Amino acid sequence: MNYFRTAILLAALTALFMAIGYLIGGGTGAMIALVVAAATNLFAYWNSDRMVLSTYGAHEVDRHAAPELVAMVAELAHRAGLPMPRVFVMDNPQPNAFATGRNPQNAAVAVTTGLLQSLSREELAGVIAHELAHVKHHDTLLMTITATIAGAISMLAQFGFFFGGHRNNNSGPGAIASILIMILGPLTAMLVQMAISRTREYAADNLGARIAGQPMWLASALVRIEGAAHRIPNIEAENNPATAHMFIVNPLSGRGMDNLFTTHPSTENRIAALQQLARELGRSDSMSQVDIEPDYPPHSPWNRPPASRGPWG
Incomplete structure (x- = not known):
């Protein structure tokens, strides 16, 4: 079914x-x-x-460069019944993460330095488990190909505007049609991505919550990431908005409510679903149990001084 959905999406784009x-x-x-x-x-x-x-300047790390991070990914991948993915770190202050790769055998999980510096170990496990869930569902193929083709559609629409906008004969669109192409083409591609x-x-x-074993770890991480994403810009994402849907939380600034024009569901709705899952699994559904703080937690095991934290942060 995942491959069929991918085929339908590619055909539409x-x-x-x-x-x-x-x-x-x-x-x-x-x-x-x-x-x-x-x-x-x-x-x-x-x-x-x-x-x-490459767009996000991600560099691969191994057990020597980032032993704690790679060990965590390996443990969660084992729980999920997945091959060990490659692990990448992006030098970006905004806490965020995404997974990519055409299949589980060629998957990669990428996290920002901001994520490593701002989350507790439990919250980080929730985020990584979420990304591994995308790998398990084969969403990574869908997301990366969608980002590539949506970007190509935007470029083609801009080409039509600059090179076709001054023609009013039968060989190309006029100025008004070219403007509509430039606006509606990328917008349609964006709507497909968001849906x-x-x-x-x-x-x-x-x-992901089932893989990690505690839904509220992910809920806590979503709250912290959402708050930081509004304050800390992700320049690479702003320059490449077609890739925004790949991240666990929308990396773009100025997003609105949970509606058709957002790349992600609202964090409040996601937390409510995770709280319901926690009740179903017999776990605590109270946000107070996961120690949510408004800013970076000074006690986080990933927020140690640079000399002891390793080359990824």
Whole structure:
């Protein structure tokens, strides 16, 4: 079912790509767009994970460079019945994380230095378990390919505006049509991303909480990450908004309520679902049990002085 959903998504985005090509260059433009879309799909399948990791300057770490982090990922992957993914760290002050890779055998989990510095061990376990749930569900293929193609659609729409906006004959769109292409093309791609991402976040929260064994660890982490994301900008994400849906919490500034135009469900709704799961599993559903603080916890085992914390922070 995950592969079928991926195929449907790719077909929809490819059709949008061709439609924009047709509006820009007629039948010839549509055929060129089809060829480009096919090449983009193929390239994204094999290379989109590398592109995303490179975009965020992520560097791979091992047991020597980050023993505690890698050991935690290994333990949680074992609980989830997954192969050991590669582990990456992004030098970014905003606490956040994402998973990528075309399948569980080629998966990677990436966390920011801000995440390592701001979360307790239990909260970090909740976040990593959430990302491993995405791997388990094969969401990582869907997310990375969607990000790549959505970015290509935005570039094509901008191309249509700059190179087709001054033509009023039958060979291309006029100025008004070009403006509509530039706005509606990326917007449609964004809506497809968001519709998929929001559903998958709830599913990953649920499975991730089961992998970690305590839903409120993830709930606590979501509160802390959400608060920091509003204060600490993620410059790379702002420059590449098509990848925002990959993160555990929306890394972009200025997002609104839980509606069709957000990449993620509201944190309040996610916490409510995790509290319900905690009750079902017989765990405490009280947020007071996970020691939530408004800012970085000074007692966090990941927030030690740089000399003792390791090269990832």
